[in-house]
Every structure is written in C-alpha cells, then in structure tokens.
Amino acid sequence: MTAAPLEATADRPRKIVVRRTAADQAYRWTTRVAACTVLALLGAIGVYLLRRGWDAIDSAGWSFLTEDRWQPARGTFGVKGLLVGTTLVAVTALIVAVPIALTGALFITEFAPRRVRRTLTSLVDLMAAVPSIVYGLFGFFLLQPQLIPVSRWLAEHFGFVPVFKVHKLEGSSRYADGQFASSLFIAGVVVACMVIPICCAVMREVFSQAPQGEKEGALALGATRWGVIRSVVLPFGRGGIIGGTMLGLGRALGETIAVAIILSFNTGFTIRVLEGNGSTISTLIILKFGESDPFSLSALMAAGLALFVMTLIVNVVAGLVIARSRNGAATEI
Amino acid sequence: MNVIAPPAAPPPAVAAPAPTPAPQERRVALRGVPREELGVAAAALLAGAAFAWVLYGRILPTSGWQGYLITAYVSFLALYGFSIQLRRNAVEARDRVATAVITTGIAALLGTVGTVIVYIFVRGSGSLDADFFTETQEYFGALSGPDVAVGAxxxxxxxxxxxxxxxxxxxxxxxxxxxxxxxxxxxxxxxxxxxxxxxxxxxxxxxxxxxxxxxxxxxxxxxxxxxxxxxxxxxxxxxxxxxxxxxxxxxxxxxxxxxxxxxxxxxxxxxxxxxxxxxxxxxxxxxxxxxxxxxxxxxxxxxxxxxxxxxxxxxxxxxxxxxxxxxxxxxxxxxxxxxxxxxxxxxxxxxxxxxxxxxxxxxxxxGELSRRQKRRIAREAAAAGPSRPSPS
Structure with a gap:
C-alpha cells in the first residue's frame, strides 16, 4: 500500500484553543488561592517575627549577636551563647545520626528482601512520628544515666580537645557524675534519635533511584555487593546524602521539647559540650515566654527570628541539593 | 559474592554439531548468606566478645558496658574480615565487613525505636486505669493524699x-x-x-x-x-x-x-x-x-x-x-x-x-485494588463463565 502524497502545508499542527467552563475556571482559581495562601503564610511568619522583634533588634544592634547574657529588662541581651549551643547540639546529633541513617538506608534499599523493605520503611516513618516529648522522657530517664560514663571517658581521655574539656575532673562518684548531667552532648544524642528517620528517609529515596542498569553492569563485571554500593549507589546518591544531612540539621536546630527537658537553662557562652552548661534558642523561647513584659517578648521574637532564618537557609539549600539529585516526574506513565 | 555451582548440566537432547561445549552456567546469589558463612560470622562474634572480655575486662583498667560493647564490636569486625580473607580473598572480606556494618546500622535504628516504645509502655501503662480516662487534675495537688482521684x-x-x-x-x-x-x-x-x-x-x-x-x-x-x-x-x-x-x-x-x-x-x-x-x-x-x-x-x-x-x-x-x-x-x-x-x-x-x-x-x-475488590472481580468472573480470562 502506498501512502497518498501529503501537501506540505497541511502538515502544520492545528492550534489548540482551550475553552474552560466557569466551573473549571473557579476550580483553577480555588487551587491558585490555596497555593498563594501557603506562600503568604510563610511570608507572614517572617514578617510578623521581624515586626514584633524589631524593637529589640533595634535597641540591641550588633550586640544581639555578640552578647551572651539574657536580661532584656536591663537592656543587655544577645544570642551568642545560644547560637553556639544550638549549633553544638545539632552537630553532635548529626555526628551520631548520619552513620546510622546512612547504613540504615543502604540496608533498606540494597539488602532487605522486597517484602521486608516496606515494613522497614514504615518503621522508619514511625520513628519520625514518635512525639519529641516522648524522646525527651526517654532521653532524660533512660539515656542520660547510660551516657554519663561515656561523657566521663571522653573527658578523661580527650580532655585536651577544647570541646571535650571540663572545668574540673572529679573522682568517680555519684556526686561528681552530676557535672556531666544535662549537657549539650546528651541533648545532642537525644536529638539524634529524631534526626535519624529524616535523614534515612531522604537517603533511602535517593538510593532507590540509583540506575538499575549500572548496578547490573557492575555486578556483571564481577563486583561484590559492596562494590556495587561503592561504585554506583553512593556516587549516584551523593546529593541525597548531603541533602538528607542538611534536612536533619534543620530539624536538629529547631528541636525544642526534648532539649528543654534535658538541658539546664543557662544562656552562657560555652563550647564544652560535656558540661551541664549552655542552652539553645528554642529552649530560651519555651522557658522564657511567660515573661509578659512587652520588651522581653520582643527580644524573644528576635531570637525566634534568628532561629527561623537559620533553619530556613539550611532547609532551602537542602531542598535545592535534593531536587538537583533526583527527577520527580519519573513515575509518570 | 556467593557463587553456587549448578547440578550437572543436562545433556543435549539432540546431537547437534556443537564444536565447543556451552560454558557452564553459574548462578549468582545476590541475597542471603550461605550456611557455612553464618558459622564463620557466629564464631567471629563469639571470638570478638571473648577477646573484648579479656582485653577490656581483665587487662585495661576500665569498666562499663558501653566500652565493652564497642571493643567487642571492633574486634568482631576485625576477626570476621580476617577469617573471610583466609577463606577467600580481600575483596570478599571487604564486602562481608561492609555488610556487617550496614546490618548493624539498621539494627541500631530498629533497636532505638523499639527501646523508646517499650520503655514508655513499661513505665507508663501501670497508670492507665479508669480514673485516667474519666477524672481531671482539678482537685489534685502534689501534696494530695492517695484518696484524691486524678486523671487526664x-x-x-x-x-x-x-x-x-x-x-x-x-x-x-x-x-x-x-x-x-x-x-x-x-x-x-x-x-x-x-x-x-x-x-x-x-x-x-x-x-x-x-x-x-x-x-x-x-x-x-x-x-x-x-x-x-x-x-x-x-x-x-x-x-x-x-x-x-x-x-x-x-x-x-x-x-x-x-x-x-x-x-x-x-x-x-x-x-x-x-x-x-x-x-x-x-x-x-x-x-x-x-x-x-x-x-x-x-x-x-x-x-x-x-x-x-x-x-x-x-x-x-x-x-x-x-x-x-x-x-x-x-x-x-x-x-x-x-x-x-x-x-x-x-x-x-x-x-x-x-x-x-x-x-x-x-x-x-x-489504582491498585483492595483484596475485597479483587475477590469480587474473581467471583464475578467465575460466575460469568470459565471462558473469560480472570482479571487479576
């Protein structure tokens, strides 16, 4: 059969005009309004905190970032100690959490049988959904007594590192153990429990998208399973590892209740993570908001703004890193 | 990677003019650990625990279960890798050690979530009585006697x-x-x-x-x-x-x-x-x-x-x-x-x-059907007659 010759001019695609009904227009506008509401909400959070906190920032100036006492009634207040405390808790949490999350994600994607994989995934999700106050109780009553000997060991053997230094090392006794309680280190380990599932979920998602062909190619060339992981899965998932770690960092920076249960509140500047000193911004807000004096409140809003900006930057960067490492529309048929 | 040799290849049914015998097929098992390696792992675990007991409990002046656990784990990894290297080669030893580390990671993760939930239930389930669901805390202070009802x-x-x-x-x-x-x-x-x-x-x-x-x-x-x-x-x-x-x-x-x-x-x-x-x-x-x-x-x-x-x-x-x-x-x-x-x-x-x-x-x-929907479709298909292919 021969095809009839087509005229070249008839081959132009016709122009498609979409005429939407009124109901469709209304539907489009409704969703548009909803999306704009979400945008406006995040904007409003920033603007409101800035507006309410402006009095305090204005009167404190740069000393807001360099002062470590918190006495708004006397006009001296700043978040230097709290910023450092927040960072130290978050970094401790990441050091504990990332290896566990990474190996957990690798196990789920590369080792677990298909049926077990779904159960493990939902167990990790469950770990993320356990309320942080429950982790706080767990950390304070169960974990802290077990971690104090670890703190002591670190202080005895690595005391020359400034971070692990303690004021004065007492002999081992129940009384002397008190100096290691309520420390940034213990708070960080508890926060790690909350960071693990978040990191693990992101890493698992990215690892599971590692190209199957390349994995099979590596196997065909005689690689072991670890060889496949090292040469295909990890290089492919690098963005996910970095992004997941940063998302975990964002969560760790903002963690409040578990930290507030464990730390003894104290705004002083310290980098010694093993001593019961130092605190975080979120703890400050939750413990001090009862002071109803408007200027103190403004100072708290300013501290909240600092936390907000910090987590926002970390999360947006993490989101960009993750978005670059995966293609979302891969499931479209 | 574990390589299992197949049983003897079946002889060709027709005497085809095959100048070279077909290369023997070898099946590669990607998942699971063969039995003899489980033995090696268990032995390494035991040896690691014993070694840590000697080193940590008897020689070094230290105490506490945390340190013992870490010493035992590290010696287990070293012994396990070494024995695999003796039996096979360095590449497989690295693979096995990495597998052990990755398995430990998921175990730590599950152990944490399990410990949290079990601990909370053990400490708290005793106070979940009828009062907990029906009473408030209005009349209870820290100094109240045991006869004042209190709940949530x-x-x-x-x-x-x-x-x-x-x-x-x-x-x-x-x-x-x-x-x-x-x-x-x-x-x-x-x-x-x-x-x-x-x-x-x-x-x-x-x-x-x-x-x-x-x-x-x-x-x-x-x-x-x-x-x-x-x-x-x-x-x-x-x-x-x-x-x-x-x-x-x-x-x-x-x-x-x-x-x-x-x-x-x-x-x-x-x-x-x-x-x-x-x-x-x-x-x-x-x-x-x-x-x-x-x-x-x-x-x-x-x-x-x-x-x-x-x-x-x-x-x-x-x-x-x-x-x-x-x-x-x-x-x-x-x-x-x-x-x-x-x-x-x-x-x-x-x-x-x-x-x-x-x-x-x-x-x-x-779009995936629930079990009940699948059963219903199967029933209807059976009722409609056997000639139709069952949609599963």
Whole structure:
C-alpha cells in the first residue's frame, strides 16, 4: 500500500484553543488561592517575627549577636551563647545520626528482601512520628544515666580537645557524675534519635533511584555487593546524602521539647559540650515566654527570628541539593 | 559474592554439531548468606566478645558496658574480615565487613525505636486505669493524699478537639495546594514547592511564636485551644501537602488523558478520576499530618495556656492537651503525677501507633485494588463463565 502524497502545508499542527467552563475556571482559581495562601503564610511568619522583634533588634544592634547574657529588662541581651549551643547540639546529633541513617538506608534499599523493605520503611516513618516529648522522657530517664560514663571517658581521655574539656575532673562518684548531667552532648544524642528517620528517609529515596542498569553492569563485571554500593549507589546518591544531612540539621536546630527537658537553662557562652552548661534558642523561647513584659517578648521574637532564618537557609539549600539529585516526574506513565 | 555451582548440566537432547561445549552456567546469589558463612560470622562474634572480655575486662583498667560493647564490636569486625580473607580473598572480606556494618546500622535504628516504645509502655501503662480516662487534675495537688482521684480526661478532650480543628482547617488547604502543584501546574508551582519544603522543617517553636504574636498579642485574644490548633495546623500543612502531591503524582497520566479525551471537564476529571484513584493515599496524607499534630508540644505550650480543669470549649478559655499534661507533671515532685505523665506518654504513643497501623492498612498504590475488590472481580468472573480470562 502506498501512502497518498501529503501537501506540505497541511502538515502544520492545528492550534489548540482551550475553552474552560466557569466551573473549571473557579476550580483553577480555588487551587491558585490555596497555593498563594501557603506562600503568604510563610511570608507572614517572617514578617510578623521581624515586626514584633524589631524593637529589640533595634535597641540591641550588633550586640544581639555578640552578647551572651539574657536580661532584656536591663537592656543587655544577645544570642551568642545560644547560637553556639544550638549549633553544638545539632552537630553532635548529626555526628551520631548520619552513620546510622546512612547504613540504615543502604540496608533498606540494597539488602532487605522486597517484602521486608516496606515494613522497614514504615518503621522508619514511625520513628519520625514518635512525639519529641516522648524522646525527651526517654532521653532524660533512660539515656542520660547510660551516657554519663561515656561523657566521663571522653573527658578523661580527650580532655585536651577544647570541646571535650571540663572545668574540673572529679573522682568517680555519684556526686561528681552530676557535672556531666544535662549537657549539650546528651541533648545532642537525644536529638539524634529524631534526626535519624529524616535523614534515612531522604537517603533511602535517593538510593532507590540509583540506575538499575549500572548496578547490573557492575555486578556483571564481577563486583561484590559492596562494590556495587561503592561504585554506583553512593556516587549516584551523593546529593541525597548531603541533602538528607542538611534536612536533619534543620530539624536538629529547631528541636525544642526534648532539649528543654534535658538541658539546664543557662544562656552562657560555652563550647564544652560535656558540661551541664549552655542552652539553645528554642529552649530560651519555651522557658522564657511567660515573661509578659512587652520588651522581653520582643527580644524573644528576635531570637525566634534568628532561629527561623537559620533553619530556613539550611532547609532551602537542602531542598535545592535534593531536587538537583533526583527527577520527580519519573513515575509518570 | 556467593557463587553456587549448578547440578550437572543436562545433556543435549539432540546431537547437534556443537564444536565447543556451552560454558557452564553459574548462578549468582545476590541475597542471603550461605550456611557455612553464618558459622564463620557466629564464631567471629563469639571470638570478638571473648577477646573484648579479656582485653577490656581483665587487662585495661576500665569498666562499663558501653566500652565493652564497642571493643567487642571492633574486634568482631576485625576477626570476621580476617577469617573471610583466609577463606577467600580481600575483596570478599571487604564486602562481608561492609555488610556487617550496614546490618548493624539498621539494627541500631530498629533497636532505638523499639527501646523508646517499650520503655514508655513499661513505665507508663501501670497508670492507665479508669480514673485516667474519666477524672481531671482539678482537685489534685502534689501534696494530695492517695484518696484524691486524678486523671487526664481534660487533656484527652483538649488533644482531640485541637487536632480535629487543625485537621479541618489544614486538609482542604493542603489538598488544594497539592492539586495546584500537580494538576493545575501554574507558574508559581516551583516556588510553592520550595516554600512547602522549607515549611516542613519549620521549628515548631517558631510556629507557636508566630501564632502567639498574631492571635494573642496582635488580636488581643486569650490563650485557647483554638490558638493551639492554628499552630498545629501550620505544622500539619506541609506534611499533608507534600504527601498528597506525591500520591497525585503516582496517578497514571493515561487515566487523566482518557477522561479529558472523553470530554470531561478538568474539575470532573479531578473529582471523578484523580481523587478517587488516589483515595487511599489521601487517607495516608491526612493520617501522617494528624500523627505529627498529636505530638507537637512547643506551640501548644506557648498558646494553649494549659489548665487542670475540664474545658470543653476550644474557643474560650485555656485548655489542656496530652503534651501539656506530660510537660506539667513530669516536673512535679509527686511520684503519682510523674507516673501519670508517663501514662500520658503511653496514650500519645498509642495514638501514633494506631494511626500508623491505619496507614499500613491503607497503603496501596493508586489504582491498585483492595483484596475485597479483587475477590469480587474473581467471583464475578467465575460466575460469568470459565471462558473469560480472570482479571487479576
């Protein structure tokens, strides 16, 4: 059969005009309004905190970032100690959490049988959904007594590192153990429990998208399973590892209740993570908001703004890193 | 990699002129550990434990189970790798050690979540008696005698009302936003997606502070359960939106196009095709949001006020919730209140756990049939006669 010759001019695609009904227009506008509401909400959070906190920032100036006492009634207040405390808790949490999350994600994607994989995934999700106050109780009553000997060991053997230094090392006794309680280190380990599932979920998602062909190619060339992981899965998932770690960092920076249960509140500047000193911004807000004096409140809003900006930057960067490492529309048929 | 030699290859049925014999097929087992290697692993574990006992318990002047565990683990890895290297080669030894480390990671993860849940249940389930669900804390102080009834009924009511209000406000907004992101795909979609992503890790204390600034300082309202539900809604919104968006993305594009090609309008396609296909996923999205909101503590502490009395009205007056109840009583000097706080934690974990069982039951890919639907189709197919192929 021969095809009839087509005229070249008839081959132009016709122009498609979409005429939407009124109901469709209304539907489009409704969703548009909803999306704009979400945008406006995040904007409003920033603007409101800035507006309410402006009095305090204005009167404190740069000393807001360099002062470590918190006495708004006397006009001296700043978040230097709290910023450092927040960072130290978050970094401790990441050091504990990332290896566990990474190996957990690798196990789920590369080792677990298909049926077990779904159960493990939902167990990790469950770990993320356990309320942080429950982790706080767990950390304070169960974990802290077990971690104090670890703190002591670190202080005895690595005391020359400034971070692990303690004021004065007492002999081992129940009384002397008190100096290691309520420390940034213990708070960080508890926060790690909350960071693990978040990191693990992101890493698992990215690892599971590692190209199957390349994995099979590596196997065909005689690689072991670890060889496949090292040469295909990890290089492919690098963005996910970095992004997941940063998302975990964002969560760790903002963690409040578990930290507030464990730390003894104290705004002083310290980098010694093993001593019961130092605190975080979120703890400050939750413990001090009862002071109803408007200027103190403004100072708290300013501290909240600092936390907000910090987590926002970390999360947006993490989101960009993750978005670059995966293609979302891969499931479209 | 474990290589298993097959049983003797079957002889060729026809004497074909094959100049070279076909290369022997070798099956490569990717999963599972063969029996003899389990023995090696167990032996290495035992040897590691024994070695650590000698080194750590007898030679070095140290004590404590934490250090013993680490020493034992490191010596296990070294011995295991070494014995594999003796039996096979260095490449396989590295593979085995990495497998052991990765398995340890998942064990630590599961161990943590298991320990948390078991510990809370062991400490707290004793105080979950009838009083816990029917009494309030109104007449109980730290110095009250044992005959004063005390419970968490007021906190349970508060939690239920606040979470329900937050769900009512958040779910329509979150689903509509997800529809915008995935179905309408407007110009703002990319921006909104980044913003939702950023909001999902918004510190809860900042959300609480925001609601405090707007509702309580700005509009001069008193603290109430409604203010708390606003803050909980802010925390739920990104979860509902993101989960819904992922689920909508899984709806096959062919279904949408078929509906549109048949002349249905966009709204009808959404309402009769897309949303029903994604129904179970939408349920999951709502449940995940609720699970997050139930346990969110810091915004509630900031704006709900908290009260030891029963308050049925979330719009008026201060209201307690389970998280507030735990926070208040864990710091109390009274042992009875402390164990009540653990009881509250059990209730909280119980709610989250049952919500998760629900998501597991709902978890199906969109379009996938439930067991009951499959049975019905099979029944109808059987009734229609054996000539039709059964749709499975």
């Amino acid at each position: 009924a007021h906190a349970i009511v508060g939690t239920l009302e606040q979470v329900a209000l937050a769900t009512l406000m958040t779910v329509p907004l979150g689903v509509a936003t997800a529809v915008y992101l995935n179905e309408v795909r407007g110009r703002l979609a990319q921006v909104v997606r980044v913003v939702v992503e950023a909001m999902s890790a918004l510190p809860s204390v900042v959300a609480g502070l925001f609601v405090f600034a707007v509702v309580i300082v700005g509009f001069g309202q008193n603290r109430s359960g409604f203010a708390a539900s606003l803050a909980l809604g802010i925390m739920m919104l990104p979860i509902v939106t993101r989960t819904t968006e992922v689920v909508l993305r899984l709806v096959p594009g062919g279904l949408r196009e078929a509906s549109l090609a048949l002349g249905a309008s966009e709204l009808r396609t959404l309402w009769h095709v897309v949303l029903p296909t994604a129904r179970s996923g939408l349920g999951t999205a709502v449940i995940l949001g609720v699970a997050r909101a139930v346990g969110e503590t810091s915004p509630v502490l900031l704006v709900a006020g908290g009260s030891t009395r029963m308050n049925w009205n979330p719009f008026e007056g201060e209201q307690e919730s389970l998280v507030y109840f735990i926070w208040r009583n864990i710091k109390s000097p009274s042992d009875r209140l402390n164990s009540l706080a653990f009881g509250g934690a059990v209730a909280l974990v119980g709610i989250v756990l049952s919500l998760f069982v629900l998501t597991r039951l709902l978890a199906r890919a969109p």
